[in-house]
Structure formats: structure tokens, C-alpha cells
Amino acid sequence: MKEDQHIEFKQSxxxxxxxxxxxxxxxxxxxxxxxxxxxxEVCGIKNAHTLLENLPNRINQLMGILADVNLLTKDSKxxxxxxxxxxxxxxxxxxxxxxxxxxxxxxMNGVALRDFLQEKSNTSWDQSIVPEATLxxxxxxxxxxxxxxxxxxxxxxxxxxxxxxxxVLRKLKLINKNNQLTMAALLLFGKDIEQWNLxxxxxxxxxxxxxxxxxxxxxxxxxxxxxPERVLLTLRSRYLVAPIHxxxxxxxxxxxxxxxxxxxxxxxxxxxxxxxGPHIQMRIWDEHVELWNYGDLPNxxxxxxxxxxxxxYPRNPLIAQVFYLAGLIENWGRGYEKIHDAFVREHLTQPAxxxxxxxxxxxxxxEKFIAIQTGKTAEAEETIQKGxxxxxxxxxxxxxxxxxxxxxxxxxxxxxKNPKITISQIATLLNKTPRGIDKHMQKxxxxxxxxxVGGDFGGHWEILS
Numbered sequence: 001m002k003e004d005q006h007i008e009f010k011q012s013x014x015x016x017x018x019x020x021x022x023x024x025x026x027x028x029x030x031x032x033x034x035x036x037x038x039x040x041e042v043c044g045i046k047n048a049h050t051l052l053e054n055l056p057n058r059i060n061q062l063m064g065i066l067a068d069v070n071l072l073t074k075d076s077k078x079x080x081x082x083x084x085x086x087x088x089x090x091x092x093x094x095x096x097x098x099x100x101x102x103x104x105x106x107x108m109n110g111v112a113l114r115d116f117l118q119e120k121s122n123t124s125w126d127q128s129i130v131p132e133a134t135l136x137x138x139x140x141x142x143x144x145x146x147x148x149x150x151x152x153x154x155x156x157x158x159x160x161x162x163x164x165x166x167x168v169l170r171k172l173k174l175i176n177k178n179n180q181l182t183m184a185a186l187l188l189f190g191k192d193i194e195q196w197n198l199x200x201x202x203x204x205x206x207x208x209x210x211x212x213x214x215x216x217x218x219x220x221x222x223x224x225x226x227x228p229e230r231v232l233l234t235l236r237s238r239y240l241v242a243p244i245h246x247x248x249x250x251x252x253x254x255x256x257x258x259x260x261x262x263x264x265x266x267x268x269x270x271x272x273x274x275x276x277g278p279h280i281q282m283r284i285w286d287e288h289v290e291l292w293n294y295g296d297l298p299n300x301x302x303x304x305x306x307x308x309x310x311x312x313y314p315r316n317p318l319i320a321q322v323f324y325l326a327g328l329i330e331n332w333g334r335g336y337e338k339i340h341d342a343f344v345r346e347h348l349t350q351p352a353x354x355x356x357x358x359x360x361x362x363x364x365x366x367e368k369f370i371a372i373q374t375g376k377t378a379e380a381e382e383t384i385q386k387g388x389x390x391x392x393x394x395x396x397x398x399x400x401x402x403x404x405x406x407x408x409x410x411x412x413x414x415x416x417k418n419p420k421i422t423i424s425q426i427a428t429l430l431n432k433t434p435r436g437i438d439k440h441m442q443k444x445x446x447x448x449x450x451x452x453v454g455g456d457f458g459g460h461w462e463i464l465s
Contacts, residue, residue: 035079153327
């Protein structure tokens with residue numbers, strides 16, 4: 001007998017070997033022998049009877065699976081066999097997933113884990129059951145906060161206030177019929193989310209000149225349902241500026257970045273993050289803000305498609321559903337359209353989105369902060385009285401279409417005459433390559449001058465500025 005995809009030898013027991021049991025369950029099943037060396041020779045163990053008594057319960061409590069544990073003897077030497085059948089459901093050990101392939105054990109993460117979960121049980125990572133968690137791990141105040149947010153957003157009925165915590169969790173499909181909690185329940189409403197996932201916090205840092213020059217930072221750790229508000233409060237109090245102006249007699253202090261757009265971007269990062277990778281990171285510089293979350297786009301999705309109206313494809317559907325019901329996000333793939341419109345309203349340059357380092361990076365220019373730093377605050381927040389009503393005029397950017405020249409001005413002129421024209425047709429008219437025209441149009445979208453309404457077929461262009 002030798003080691004293969006179904007057999008593993010260990011001379012003595014260590015709790016870390018529970019990973020092998022998890023790996024066998026997620027693969028084709030197998031047997032872990034305790035008391036046999038790497039050569040397949042029985043060396044025996046002294047605590048065989050203790051293991052025989054303790055291991056079945058421990059395996060069941062930690063992973064929710066039944067193991068066939070047997071005491072064996074050879075040449076008066078006792079050893080243990082732990083046989084595991086393949087599981088029809090994905091099995092995790094301390095929030096991690098292992099898989100036995102060949103004679104090796106591998107931890108699954110990233111795209112491999114996502115594909116495994118979908119193939120194994122048509123579930124996502126946030127739907128996985130954490131057997132060792134109990135209702136004592138849930139913060140009832142966080143659940144109450146969600147209920148009141150949902151009622152205020154008119155997405156929950158007021159009768160929900162009469163439900164107990166366990167009834168709310170069951171209604172949200174965050175707990176199964178055996179009262180076992182999902183990973184989503186523990187991250188959304190857990191008293192200590194880092195107990196279940198060390199990468200679930202939101203990190204913010206203030207930098208100057210270089211990555212090495214970190215001025216100060218915050219690590220926000222709280223139930224995910226509280227996280228958007230905590231992040232926004234931290235940004236307002238320590239990182240971003242809020243230029244003051246008056247609308248009539250009312251003092252108004254909006255953030256330098258449109259707050260509804262900023263909240264949408266923060267929520268997107270939380271909902272779509274791959275929680276098996278690094279923390280969500282926000283870097284604040286003098287000139288710009290960078291927001292990065294780990295997790296590739298779904299198959300067949302591109303950044304360009306993401307910025308248009310598209311189908312909602314949440315990486316963590318249970319977390320996304322709770323955020324939707326709480327009124328924190330939309331459920332129709334309209335988040336990026338809302339971001340775009342918020343920046344257009346304030347005549348600010350559109351955020352730039354790119355897929356990099358295994359995740360999505362959003363870069364936002366700090367135009368109002370720069371205006372304040374350069375002494376142009378009065379121009380940036382000029383208030384004019386007209387007919388007894390107060391309006392705000394931003395001169396941070398000129399009227400963009402009036403300053404366009406060359407190819408980009410020609411593109412705007414062509415779109416004005418024919419909004420349904422294609423990139424290839426524009427390229428033909430201007431004697432340019434489609435790739436070159438596409439780059440110019442991408443820049444026009446970033447500047448908030450044009451946008452695409454609808455898909456490639458049947459859609460049209462719209463001029464915004």
C-alpha cells in the first residue's frame with residue numbers, strides 16, 4: 001500500500017491533519033492512516049483509543065461530515081484509519097477549502113474555488129455553512145440596524161420588526177433548517193467578523209508623494225452591514241474635505257467626491273470582493289483616491305460592459321441581497337450608471353475603472369481638493385443669487401465640449417448628427433482605425449461628455465456636456 005489520491009499516511013496525529021479530511025471530502029473521498037510512516041510501514045501510536053473516541057465527534061462538529069474511524073492492529077502495533085466518503089456539498093475547515101489531488105493537498109482560492117463551489121453544489125462562497133458557529137456569534141443590534149434600514153428604504157415590510165433574530169436570518173436564507181449559519185450571516189452580522197475571515201476589514205491610508213510615505217491609516221472592522229456608513233464617516237472626518245457653501249441661509253458641506261457615488265463604489269467593493277484574497281484598500285493621495293478590491297470580473301465581462309447597463313452578477317449573492325434590501329445598492333446592474341450621473345451633475349471628471357492585480361481599481365481625481373489647495377476655492381464653489389433662489393456654479397472644469405479639438409471634437413459632432421452610429425463607421429468617416437477611435441471615445445466617457453445607452457446592437461450614444 002502506498003500514498004495516492006485516496007490514501008495519506010501520518011506517523012502521529014496533529015489537528016492540522018483535519019485539512020486532509022476536508023480535502024478528501026471535497027474530492028473523491030479517501031482514507032487517512034495515523035500510525036503509518038511515509039514508506040507505508042506501521043509504526044503504531046500510543047493514543048489510539050483516545051483518537052478513536054474523540055475524532056468522530058470533532059470531525060462532525062468542525063465540518064459537519066461523518067467519518068468512519070477504526071482501530072487497526074498489525075504486529076501488536078495499533079494504528080487508526082479515518083475513511084471519508086466524497087461529499088455532495090462543499091466542505092470548509094476554518095473557512096478554507098481544501099482538495100486532494102494526486103498525493104498532494106491543495107487549498108483552493110480565487111477562480112478555482114469559485115468554479116469548485118458552483119460545480120459542487122451550485123452555491124457561492126458566502127452561502128457555505130460554518131458548522132462551528134452559533135447564534136451567540138451574531139450581533140442582534142446589527143440585525144436590528146438592517147431591519148430599520150430596509151423599512152426606511154421601503155424594501156422590507158414593517159412586520160419584520162416582530163421577527164426574532166433567527167427568524168430574520170432564516171427569511172434571508174442566512175441559516176439552514178438545522179440552524180447552522182452561513183458565512184454571509186457571520187460577515188454581515190457577526191460580532192467578530194475577523195474570527196471567520198481575517199481579510200474582511202476595510203483599510204484606508206493617507207499617502208504623500210510615494211507609497212512609502214504613509215501619513216496615517218485606519219482599519220475598519222465591523223459587521224459588513226455597518227461598513228459603508230463607517231467608511232463614509234471615517235473619510236469625512238479624517239481624509240476628505242467638505243467645501244462649505246450656502247444655499248439661501250442653509251449651510252451645506254458636501255464631500256469633495258459626490259457622496260452617493262462614493263457610497264455606491266464602497267458598497268460595490270464590499271459586495272463583489274473575493275474574501276479569500278487581500279483586504280479592500282483605499283489609498284488617499286493629494287491628487288487622487290484609489291479604491292481596490294480583490295476579485296476578477298465574471299466570465300465574459302469587461303470594464304466597458306461594466307460601465308454600461310448590464311445584468312447584475314454578484315460574487316456574493318447573499319451579501320448582495322441583504323445590501324439591496326437595506327437600500328444600500330441597486331439590484332439591476334445600475335450602480336455604475338448612478339456613479340456616472342453623480343459626477344456629471346457636479347461637472348467632475350469620471351472615475352477611471354481598470355482590472356489589475358487580480359481585482360478592480362477605481363481612480364478618482366480630487367479636483368475640489370486641488371482647487372482648495374491652489375487657492376481657487378471661491379471659483380470652485382461660487383454661489384449666485386438668481387430671482388431669490390440660490391444656485392451653485394462649479395468652475396472646476398470648463399464646459400468640456402467647448403474646449404474639445406481635433407478628433408474628439410469631430411467624434412462629438414458626428415454623434416450629434418447620428419447617435420446610433422458605430423465605432424467602425426466613425427473610424428471610416430475620419431479615416432482612423434476603430435481601435436484609435438475607441439480610445440478617444442473611452443476618454444470622452446471618462447470626461448463625462450458622452451455615454452452609451454443600451455447594448456452594442458440597438459443602443460445609441462448620448463451627449464451629456
